[in-house]
Amino acid sequence: MDEQKYLEHFETLIAADKKIEPRDWMPEDYRKHLIRQISQHGHSEIIGMQPEGNWITRAPSLRAKLILLAKVQDEGGHGLYLYSAAETLGISREELIDQLETGKAKYSTIFNYPAITWADMGAIGWLVDGAAIVNQISLQRTSYGPYSRAMIRICKEESFHQRQGYEIMTHMARGTAEQREMAQDALNRWWWPSLMMFGPHDTNSPNTGKAIRWKIKRDSNDELRQSFIDKTAKQADVIGLTIPDPKLKWNESRGHYDFGEIDWAEFDRVVKGDGPCNKQRISHHVKAHKDGAWVREAASVYAAKRAKKAA
């Protein structure tokens, strides 16, 4: 079969909503787009362990500590599922980590904001994991088999993350005046960065066209953002917190909430590396990776020695 025949076959599979598997022929751009998107997704899980890992030793109760440990462990697991999926496309784990540490690959801008109070653990679970779930539910239907399977597994595990965050917010919103204030403050700081997680507007998103056509993405950035806002606005009402957007208002004719404009200049700044924690997040990853080098080395030597003995 020549290239054109392969492409036609690929397009037929996509049109029929069939999955593409690692050994199938795929256009180079499809492969590149997937490696970029899946690795960015995996890096977000791995870097996303940091803002919460920071609170494990300071959790206010043993229950909260156990939950947070399990949540951070899940995020490590999710990063590994995604790295495995990316590796089926021909990139190695070393290249993936190198791209993260040298800034060639991005991760979600949300993790470049600091988690400064316990209420932030609530806001991160409720908003950040909430936004991630909206995105990941949509991606369960992505056209690339290994990515889809990773998303299905992640979605099964992720809903506990959002519920534990909302539970923290509920307790604080219904607690003392000071706790209530902390909860509102956390919502104020995390709301807009959470909306940015869905990426630029559709009209301003260079990668959306092909990604939708090839069914890598099944819903556009703006559609997903709207769906998140509609769900979350009602949840804020239930616990008596105010979303920091004076333009947020139910629009009966659209059947959706209207909302104010996102500060895209801030988004661009943080993407380009100038967020509050960009440097800290990467240098922490580099340090942890370096500090673990002797363990990896010892394991390799041990395995080689045992293999030699067995031979």
Add this chain to the structure above:
Amino acid sequence: MSQDTQWPLWEVFIQANPGIPHKHAGSVHASDKEMALTNARDVYTRRKEGTSIWVVPSNYVVASNPDDSDMLFDPANDKIYRHPTFYIMPEGAEAI
């Protein structure tokens, strides 16, 4: 720089309950089979997803080529006599 490789890749198969087949769950990197099993346990069975795990070095998996799909899998279509519905049973015959 110290030696730093990503280690061999292992495919992970998990049996969710006794009596059903092991199913492919994903893959892990590990320096040896014990580590592969430990990593597979930590990565793929944090919520009682399994009662048994197999790990297999990925380079031992021999896979068919998608280009050969027609040759390998099509013949079944023209051998409909392999399906029970091909046969005409006499009127009144039951439980067959």
